[in-house]
Amino acid sequence: MRIGHLGLALLVVVLWTLSFLAVKLGLRDMPPLALSTARLLLTSLPWVLVLPRPPVPLHKVALYGILMFALQLGLLAVAIHLGVPAGLAAVLLQMHVFVTATLAAVFLNERPSQWQILGALVSFSGLGLVAMHAGSASSSLGSGFSVVGLLLMLLAASAWGTANIVSKRLGPVNLLSLIAWGSLFAWPPLLLASLTFEGPELILHSFRNLSGIGVGAVLYMAYFGTFLGYALWSKLLHLYPATQVAPFTLLVPVLTILSSAVVLNEPLLPWKLAAAGLVLTGVLLATFGARMVRHLQRAPS
Template sequence: MAATQTYPTAIPTAVSDRAAVFWLTALTALAPLMWGTTYVVTTELLPAGRPLLSGALRALPAGLAVLVFTRTLPRGAWWWRSAVLGTLNIGAFFALLFVAAYRLPGGVAATLNAVQPLLVAGLAFVLLSERPTRWRLGWGVAGVAGVALMVLRGELAIDPLGLAAGFAGAVAMATGVVLTRRWGRPVGLLAFTGWQLTAGGLLLAPLALAVEGLPPALSASALAGYAWLALPGTLLAYALWFQGLAKLSVAAVSFLGLLSPVMATALGWLVLGQALTPAQGLGFALGLTAIVAAQLTPASFRR
């Protein structure tokens, strides 16, 4: 019997050149910016009440198309690793995020997701021996405060299940971020992204069918919305995200996720005419400052 073929575990070499770090960070930042378009696309183009269907259509068709194009399947331990990463980064994260979004005020859900940099800092210390700096921990707290100012409005009705789902979603994504860096990437970026999109989509598709029933007839605007979410908003965005995780500090990359609620807030103002209050403007500025500051740790705080 032939020995089972396995990929080598490829722990990527971190980028150290400042110019390379800058451009790689800028490319990685495009991912949460594209994720931030999800709210306006969902509310303006997609059928209501189909969050799990939306998650499945974002992930599975793109993942299967990539598998056909690259003709590269996991081998050995990468079958279960791809399933774990696809579940954490995509399948479970999408499902839990949608539960939180439906059961909580949007601001509460966004603020729970903003704790990811702090969760990543703790997990990176345990799994990667990447010690968190006081500088980044401080800006992590500031980032949560900034997002809260941007999105929390009016009286809050806190649903315990929604709260648990929102926090569990943040934990799932944070764990996926750290494990992605720990395990490395054994194949090309596109194939690696396709594995995870397929795994996440295969988790979501039967769940959507069981919970939401058969898909409705889709209008041209809905098809355009799903195409945007599946291609730029998921396939391209996750490819850029995984590329950044392979080369940059996971703690620094995790702060870029704060750009998602920043983009959502900006589009609400520009596209939907949702005026920003002075407090929201302050939160917007604080969130952006936290993102930039986390990429530039002063030498005196690097311990």
């Protein structure tokens, strides 16, 4: 990979890392569903007026948008609102790799490899470690977030994994168009959920008292974390094989854990680092295990 393109890949990692911090900062001013609604509203409008509609049936674009954006981002925001640390949320979202593999085996007849099975076992051991430490903030063994928050993060990862299968069935489409049009179908159900569960009074109060940090968080998530990040990512995938680009995404949870400790004062607890290491090791084994073995077998003794 050329130096300039390597810099773009690292820039995407930084943009996506800061998106997790932006969610946490935005939640200081807005309830989670309203925050996600505002993010996706800005992601879709006015861009759907200038970007061509993906050349696939609209109901498939709507399904992708609801899964990838409404459910994944909405559940992520609610989980962080309930106390899941931003760094840990970034790690738990990596479970989408195994959801994608499972659904691909069921619906696309793609048989999981032994490395994917081994990676899943390692990652789920890290998930079990997280579950052991989930509890109330007042608990001496708890981590300050509830089991509900953990379950919501797993649902968010499941929504991402399911969206990957839907995306695969769409075939080759312009990624930016898919983001904009998918977001157009994602924010109305989020707005309805926000009005139902958070209430119009709380929503109006949060908008009236929105701070500069809150405004910046929403704008950052919509334009930098989503549009710019995915635009650069799409460019890299066009220039290089996915196998050469994909490993950079594993830097996102690592940097999120470190940056959230600095910016948000999230403690770097030993169990959290161990759980993150297990989850990411499992993802590495599932994604690159077979390739690493073939490389070692070809290497001169």
